[in-house]
Amino acid sequence: MRILIVEDDRTLGKAMSASMTHAGFAVDIAVTVTEALHLLAGENFDAIVLDLGLPDRDGYDIVRHLRQRNLSLPVLILTARDAVEDRVQGLDLGADDYVVKPIAMAELQARLRALIRRSFGTGSSLFSIGNLELDTVGKRAFVMGQALELSGREWAVLEYLASHTRRIVSKEQLIQAITGLGQELSENAIEAYVHRLRSKIEGSGTIIRTVRGLGYMLEKIDESPL
Ligand code: CA
Numbered sequence: 001m002r003i004l005i006v007e008d009d010r011t012l013g014k015a016m017s018a019s020m021t022h023a024g025f026a027v028d029i030a031v032t033v034t035e036a037l038h039l040l041a042g043e044n045f046d047a048i049v050l051d052l053g054l055p056d057r058d059g060y061d062i063v064r065h066l067r068q069r070n071l072s073l074p075v076l077i078l079t080a081r082d083a084v085e086d087r088v089q090g091l092d093l094g095a096d097d098y099v100v101k102p103i104a105m106a107e108l109q110a111r112l113r114a115l116i117r118r119s120f121g122t123g124s125s126l127f128s129i130g131n132l133e134l135d136t137v138g139k140r141a142f143v144m145g146q147a148l149e150l151s152g153r154e155w156a157v158l159e160y161l162a163s164h165t166r167r168i169v170s171k172e173q174l175i176q177a178i179t180g181l182g183q184e185l186s187e188n189a190i191e192a193y194v195h196r197l198r199s200k201i202e203g204s205g206t207i208i209r210t211v212r213g214l215g216y217m218l219e220k221i222d223e224s225p226l
Helices: 010-022 033-042 061-066 082-092 105-119 152-163 171-179 187-200
Strands: 002-006 026-030 047-052 074-079 099-102 126-129 132-135 138-141 206-211 215-220
Touching: 002 010, 002 033, 002 171, 010 026, 010 105, 026 033, 026 171, 033 047, 033 061, 047 061, 047 105, 061 074, 061 082, 074 082, 074 105, 082 099, 082 206, 099 105, 126 215, 132 152, 152 171, 152 187, 152 215, 171 187, 171 215, 187 206
Parallel strands: 002 026, 002 047, 047 074, 074 099
Antiparallel strands: 126 132, 132 138, 206 215
8 A cells, every 4th residue: 555645754754654665554754735736646556644834735625635535545734733623624624534643653654554455445454355355464365364475565465456356456556556766676477476375366266367557456256156
């Protein structure tokens, strides 16, 4: 899952980025509204952590920008502004969560996971497709109750595909979901992860189907007889 942190306090931005990368998120940082809008125009993110007091414009402009375009990307406002009017304005504009600094990193990450789950339509941190089960908090996958041995990247690819079931996911989307800017990952590498995942999830009643020219789709094997 890829997160955009919009924060002009570089020390805080770096601390959040380090802790979230450690927790398995791909993270990019923008320090101004302009920079954030530029990144949002060109890259795919799964959620935003948004400061309000930014050097060029107000962070609210980003929420407005997204909602005016009907983009449902989850936004968590993280700010020093603790007035009720600010909270009301943020939530009314379409932010999904409003948190006043300081916040423990563990709580920030838990809130982000909850927002992302909700945006994917899965309210629980545990979900299953066929006999494949994913625990998005523990970052583990199981087939018929047996834990799979997955590398961090394999987990990230599987989690992304499983969060987008019945939708086609392109290789580019997968690359964006599991890497931050400046990190290189080739389409060949994605193919290799998918190849390995396919053999690991064998017997789970789910397959990763190749949709020629478009990407991949994780789906339940049709169980209807013949
Ligand atoms: Ca600030």
